[in-house]
Amino acid sequence: MWWLCTGRATLDHMSSMVRNDPRQYDDLAAEWWRPGGGFELLHWLAAARAALIPPATRTGALLIDAGCGGGLHAPHVVGKGYRHVGVDLQRSGLRAAAAHGVEPVCGDVTALPFATGSADVVAAGEILEHVTDLEATVAEVCRVLRPGGLVVLDTVNATAVSRFITVTAGEWIGVAPPGLHDPALFVDPKRLSAEFARHGVRLHLRGVRPTVTGLIGWLLWKRPGGRIVGAPSKAVLYQGKGLKEGLYQGKGRKEGVTT
Numbered sequence: 001m002w003w004l005c006t007g008r009a010t011l012d013h014m015s016s017m018v019r020n021d022p023r024q025y026d027d028l029a030a031e032w033w034r035p036g037g038g039f040e041l042l043h044w045l046a047a048a049r050a051a052l053i054p055p056a057t058r059t060g061a062l063l064i065d066a067g068c069g070g071g072l073h074a075p076h077v078v079g080k081g082y083r084h085v086g087v088d089l090q091r092s093g094l095r096a097a098a099a100h101g102v103e104p105v106c107g108d109v110t111a112l113p114f115a116t117g118s119a120d121v122v123a124a125g126e127i128l129e130h131v132t133d134l135e136a137t138v139a140e141v142c143r144v145l146r147p148g149g150l151v152v153l154d155t156v157n158a159t160a161v162s163r164f165i166t167v168t169a170g171e172w173i174g175v176a177p178p179g180l181h182d183p184a185l186f187v188d189p190k191r192l193s194a195e196f197a198r199h200g201v202r203l204h205l206r207g208v209r210p211t212v213t214g215l216i217g218w219l220l221w222k223r224p225g226g227r228i229v230g231a232p233s234k235a236v237l238y239q240g241k242g243l244k245e246g247l248y249q250g251k252g253r254k255e256g257v258t259t
Contacts (some may be wrong), residue, residue: 020130020182022089025069028177029092032070033100036222038177039070042126044210045154045237046072048228049125052152052241056081061120064144066109066137067127071097082121087112110136117146128155128187135195142199147246151201154208154239158186162236174219189234200245207231208239 031038050073053063061082065073068086070093077084078101086102087109088094094104107113109124110133122141131137141151156162163183170176193203207230214226231237 019179020185021179024177024180025090026092029096032072032093032096035224036218039072040218040224040226041175041210042069043072043224044214044226044228045125047076048208048239049073049123049152049154050076053077053080053121053123053150056120062118063121063123064112064114064119065102066112066122066124066141067130068097068102069093071100071102073123073125074100074102110140112140112144114144116143119144119149120146121150121152124151124153126154128153128192129181129185132185134187134192138192138195139199142196142201142244145201145244147244149244150241151196151244152241154237155192156181156186157235157238158188159235162186165236189238192240196242201242203240203242205234205238205240207234208237
C-alpha cells in the first residue's frame with residue numbers, strides 16, 4: 001500500500017537501503033502532515049504523548065522534542081506555555097517541524113546541544129527504537145532534564161509479537177514503510193526502566209494501541225483522526241513518563257541551546 005502514497009520509484013529506493021537508514025525520512029518528507037498519509041499513526045501517538053504533558057508552571061519553560069521528525073507534537077502542546085524546540089538529524093523533517101511552529105535544531109539525540117538541567121520536559125516519541133546507542137540516548141535525555149523535570153516517551157517492545165506486527169505484518173499491510181524499523185533495536189521495557197533509573201528517573205509504563213476502528217478506517221479509506229488508547233499488555237507498543245529526582249533550584253540558570 002505504501003507505493004500508492006509514495007510512488008514505486010521511492011519505495012524501491014527505500015527498499016535498497018539498510019534497515020533503519022534515517023535517509024528514508026527524506027523520501028517520506030511529504031507524508032509528515034498529509035491527512036491520512038503514511039505517518040497518520042504517528043499523529044495519534046503524538047497526541048497521546050502530549051496528553052501526558054501538563055501546562056508549564058514558569059515563564060520560559062523549555063520542551064525538548066528529541067527526534068522530533070516533522071514536529072507532530074506541535075498542535076498538541078501549543079498554548080501550554082513551553083518554548084518548543086525540536087531536535088533531529090534530518091533537515092527535511094526539521095523544515096516540516098519549523099513550518100508548524102517548532103524551533104528546529106539539527107542534532108543527535110546521543111549528544112543533545114543543550115545545557116545540563118535546562119529542560120522542563122523532554123519528549124522522546126518513536127525514537128528510542130531507532131537509536132543504535134540506547135544508553136547514551138537515555139543519559140542525554142536525563143542530563144538535559146532539570147530536577148523535577150518530566151520525560152514522556154513511547155516505543156516498540158523487543159518481543160516476537162512486536163516484530164511480527166511492526167515489521168512482518170506491518171510492512172505487508174502498509175502500517176509501516178519497508179525497512180523503516182530494525183527489530184534488533186526494539187526496546188525491552190525492563191531494560192529501559194533500568195537505564196532511566198540509573199540517572200534518577202523512575203519510569204511509569206503502560207501498554208498502548210490504536211483503536212481498531214481508527215486503524216481500519218486509516219488502512220482501508222485513509223481516514224485521519226484515530227486515537228491511541230491503553231492496552232492490557234506492553235508486548236507491542238508502550239508509553240512512559242517519569243520525573244527526574246530532586247527539587248528545581250534554577251533561579252538565574254541560563255537555559256536553552258548552548259550553541
